[in-house]
Amino acid sequence: MRLPNKLGIPLVAGMVFFAGCSKEQPDEPHANQKPKTFVWLFPDSTIAEGNSRQRIRWWGEDADGVVKGFLVASGKFEISGQLPDTLAWTWTTKNDSLIAFPLLVRQDTFNLAVRSVDNTFEERLPDQAIVRLGIPAYWDKDGDGQFDGDDQTLPTLYGALDTKSASLSLPILNQPPSVVFAQNPNDPSSIMRQPETTYTAAAFSWIGADPDGDQTIARYEIALNDPNDSSRWFNIPGNIRLVTLSVPRLRSDTASVEADADVYSGTYASTRLFLGTISHLLLNSTNALYVRARDIAGDASPIISMPQSTGNWFVKKPRGKLLIVTDYVASDSVSALSFYAAYFSDPQFAGGKFANFDVLNIGRGLNAQAKRENKIGSLVPPFIDPALISTLHLYDVVVWYTDQFPSLGVAQYPLFQYVRDASHRGRVIFSTTFETSSDPRGALKDFAPIDSVSGVSLASGRLLPTLGDTRIPIDFLLVHDPEEAPGLYPPLKFGGTIPPQVNYSIFMRPIYRRPDAAYIYSVQEDSRVPKRYVFSPVISDLRSVVSVSTYSWACGDGGVILRTSDAGNTWSHLKSGTTLALSAMKFFDQSSGFVVGEDGAILRTGDGGETWTNRSVVTFQDLLGVDFSSELHGIVVGTSGLLIRTTNGGTSWNSPNSHTENSIRSVDLYDENLGIAVGDSGLTVKTTDGGASWNLIPRVTVRHLNAVRFVDNSVAYAVGAVGTVLRSTDAGNSWVVYGGFTTNELRSLFFLDGNTGWTAGTNGMIFQTTNAGVTWLPQPSGITFTTSNGQPVNGIYFSNNSSGLAVCSAGIILSTADGGASWTPQPKSPLNVGVIDGVGFDGKRSFVFLGLPMHILNGDPANLKSFLEHILLQEFGL
Secondary structure, three states: OOOOOOOOOEOOOOOOOOEOOOOOOOOOOOOOOOOEEEEEEOOOOOOOOEOOEEEEEEEEEOOOOOEEEEEEEEEOOOOOOOOOOOOOEEEEOEOEEEEEOOOOOOEEEEEEEEEEEEOOOOOOOOOOOEEEEOOOEEEOOOOOOOOOOOOEEOOOHHHHEOOOOEEEEEEEEOOOOEEEEOEEOOEEEEEOOOOOEEOOEEEEEEEEEOOOOHHHEEEEEEEEOOOOOHHHOEEEEOOOOEEEEEOOHHHHOOOOOEEEEEEEEOOOOOOOEEEEEEEEEEOOEEOOEEEEEEEOOOOEOOOEEEOOOOOOOEEOOOOOOEEEEEEOOOOOHHHHHHHHHHHHHOOOHHHHOOOOEEEEEOOOOOOHHHHHOOOOOOOOOOOHHHHHHHHHOOOOEEEEEEOOOOOHHHHHHHHHHHOOOOOOOOEEEEEOOOOOOOOOOOOHHHHOOEEEEOOOOOOOOOOOOEOOOOOEEOOOEEEEOOOOOOOOOOOEEOEOOOOOOOEEOOOOOOEEEOOOOEEEEEEOOOOOOOOOEOOOOOOOOEEEEEEEOOEEEEEEHHHOEEEEOOOOOOOEEEOOOOOOOEEEEEEOOOOOEEEEEHHHOEEEEOOOOOOOEEOOOOOOOOEEEEEEOOOOOEEEEEHHHOEEEEOOOOOOOEOOOOOOOOOEEEEEEOOOOOEEEEEHHHOEEEEOOOOOOOEEOOOOOOOOEEEEEEOOOOOEEEEEHHHOEEEEOOOOOOOEEEOOOOOOOEEEEEEOOOOOEEEEEHHHOEEEEOOOOOOOEEEOOOOOOOOOOOOOEEEEEEOOOOOEEEEEHHHOEEEEOOOOOOOEEEOOOOEEEEEEOOOOOOOOOOEEEEOOOHHHEEOOHHHHHHHHHHHHHHHOOO
């Protein structure tokens, strides 16, 4: 019987077939007869000369059984009915295919042979298995044409096989390939084109196609400037569609009119392979690249060229060791470039080593809005990797400066690779500024020696002082950071611009160095009243602070935990293992402590915060307060009335009834039995059995209560919204409303003894009492302004009558050494804006990052000259 016809699909490598179907078993089987095989072209095909892809159908008939499958062979061979034979047969249960015949010449004749196999064939073969009709017949698993290894014999095949093959001879005519340039990866809606000007490095990409199968493209051929000169054509393997042409500096420096360019395939991010050298790249002149594809039969595509019908590709010969990359479209762009040009072209600068420099304007054709939208300048090559990276490698040092909208997508990988290439380690001076978003792509830390950039908004609506400012006076200084040897870097002064300005609007932000890097410059401490900026070790809002002897810890948003061992002079970042906001802390000594936060986060440390163990609970609620009467017995409170208790150091927790659904914001345990918790809408609850049970206390206010503190076993205080102060003299059973000294929200509370205590809150307000809360006097925090827009103080803690710390939003930390009579930001370092990387494998440094536009630091030209020379000659070793 015949197998039913099915539609075919193209082969990927040789042949791919569609499944046929089986014939029903006869009612009365008889002695096996061999099947017969038939083959024919589809109706739209022709036996006359055609292209090299033909759709062919075959089928089998078996008088006494079922055709189980077929063996198919195609190619150039002599058709013979003899068995065994030497052909590589392909097993299939399908009965038609679109077969590709690989032409090695323009015209040839190919053969197809098919043999049916009936159901007496007992072995099982996967589709496309290679079968050899040798002695014995076998499944050639490794395709090597020999019976060896894991090859499997097929003892029942000959008895089930058609002794005669059905065959066709087909005359085939090759079709030529085609080639077009690839899409521009910077703008997928257009075809790639070279910038109108490049230096002696450029990348080209194309797409080839062939009607006979794209795999029949044997190679691509490229030539420079004259396609009629057969000696200029350079061959590229057919599987390569992206190449870079680059002239090494040793070659271009000695050439005058033209130079040979090295040809590479691949990218720096993958693998670059040297393919050879192409001649006749014209220097300081226009060029054209020609491309054609050639298939295995020798046919070539029409030639395409770059540039195409319009445009120019002008190749500039590099002049010196230094490349200035300008990414600056602000109104003073001309004077900014003139600043750099004046320094480097001066023969007295660095002995004239950098007098011959080049400029690449990657912001050309853009405005500020286009840069905000991540548009790419017209001189940025279509393939940043490898074209821009290869361009950077033409130079030993790159000075890259930007406006407040840096093209980070252009800089990110090229600068990362440029300074890390062991074969040619580049050097970079990168000068930038910021708008309201510090580093949205996270790109700066990929290539610069920084860990992060302050994310605090610089908008005028931000509570002041901020971690940065948009107005820096002309006489302000950048001072050398003491991490390096004293006097190594001279002070730099704002000014020297044309025209001069009283204040510079520069969107300054503090930067935080990578661990292997060093700070080199900070802005001088702010002496203005009120202060416009302060320094902070973090950019996150801080929520709580605790102290034990000279050790203190602070926690806040983003999983931040800080520690100081010198009473707040310096702070180190601890790895909390979470990015959740942390709200409150409790430490028993210099080693053991707890911290709690949002989404049920509970962390415990036994080594002073170096490592933290997760003791979190499963809840949707945020934890807002914590206290322990011992290392085993503790209470944690949170939103929606959450109150949990542990008696085993946080290993397990249970939930006593809090009798409320209001948020509970603070808890204080006087001893192992007595405790009070307070919260929203004047909530007060009390325990006398260590937290096993709690009782609601009658409310005396509807204001939110944020903090509670015992003074002794009878007296306690609570503070909250709108300046609310409550006092209890019976261990929390009843409360009296105090206050009236402020309308600011009070967020934190601390008492040293029955008389002396402090409370603090919004607008930078800190108050002290020395008479058991009868009167409260304001203390100048240094961040309080008459405009009522100071930073809120979220936590306060005193080690003794003199030494205290307060933590605020925007990462501000305040310290006092006189009982709160005066407060100063901690640490006392100014705001860091300059970083240099560590020494590399070559014994030199490679990257300087300045978070300020360098051209406005020319207030003392001699010092700026000294700084640049020191970086280039000493640190970079150029």
